[in-house]
Amino acid sequence: MNSRGPVYVVDDNIDMCLSLKALLEACEFEVDTFNSPTLFLEAIERLEPGVVLLDLRMPEMSGLEVLAQMNGFVERFPVIFITAHGEIDVAVKAIKMGAKDFLQKPFDDDALIGVIEQEMSGLQSNGDVGTTSETPRLHSLSPREREVVEALAQGLPNKVIANRLGLSVRTVEMHRARAMSRLQCRTFADLLRVVLRQGGETPQGREFGSTAE
Known part of the structure; x- marks a missing residue:
């Protein structure tokens, strides 16, 4: 039975969702995937607080648009952007909007797990992970x-x-x-x-x- 998590993967690429789900479940995280950012936003009020892996570029709406619509949910759902593009200006905008990290594909699995664990620790300690x-x-x-x-x-x-x-x-x-x-x-x-x-x-x-x- 999974004992860590939850982690929510929001990516229109089904193969990426399945790949991340397999990786994270192997590390004993509870994982839910959303191929549609709209479905994720519609479900967020019913979800248990957890880390969100959010794709930056999706045809339905961009990751930045999703983050903007999360409004008061960001503290309970820390966002880690995953993207094939490494634009500095977009990374700055994402962090200013409340994202916790910005990982460029292909990313190192250990680095991803480390960032997720750090944000999980923040959730478990009510966000008090340093001043x-x-x-x-x-x-x-x-x-x-x-x-x-x-x-x-x-x-x-x-x-x-x-x-x-x-x-x-x-x-x-x-x-x-x-x-x-x-x-x-x-x-x-x-x-x-x-x-x-x-x-x-x-x-x-x-x-x-x-x-x-």
């Missing part, structure tokens, strides 16, 4: 690292950030990796949440490249 006081502050970053992460929080891709700061893409990636390490972030979504929560999003119109590398 901002326990989170390393942005001022622990170097000026250049902070410029990079604030630009990422605007939804700018690495190439654009590199051009604006006069750096190579490789150097931008290096600063991003160092910032994630300093802020103890396992995923890009973790990094975005730290920046946005601590008021670090760069205001529109700010000039980049004002600090030394």
Whole structure:
């Protein structure tokens, strides 16, 4: 008998639903699948709180549209986006709207299970899985690292950030990796949440490249 869960898979791709269901049930999660986002939204009031694996691009409605319609249910149904597309700006928008993570296909099975378990722990502890006081502050970053992460929080891709700061893409990636390490972030979504929560999003119109590398 399944002892963990529930996890709700919302994806118009039947093969993906079946694949995720098999993987998660093998890890003893209780799994329900929805090939239609409309059916999921219609059922959500009757569902037990659990983690939602939500496809970003579906013909009926996008994952972002589904998230917007979940309204007051997000706290009881933490959303993890799964997508074949890795647009930074979409990831930023999803996190701002309340998504917990953003995984790009093909994703590592262990990484997916780890994110689900983290969100399950949050549900079981009523969402109290850490406070901002326990989170390393942005001022622990170097000026250049902070410029990079604030630009990422605007939804700018690495190439654009590199051009604006006069750096190579490789150097931008290096600063991003160092910032994630300093802020103890396992995923890009973790990094975005730290920046946005601590008021670090760069205001529109700010000039980049004002600090030394």
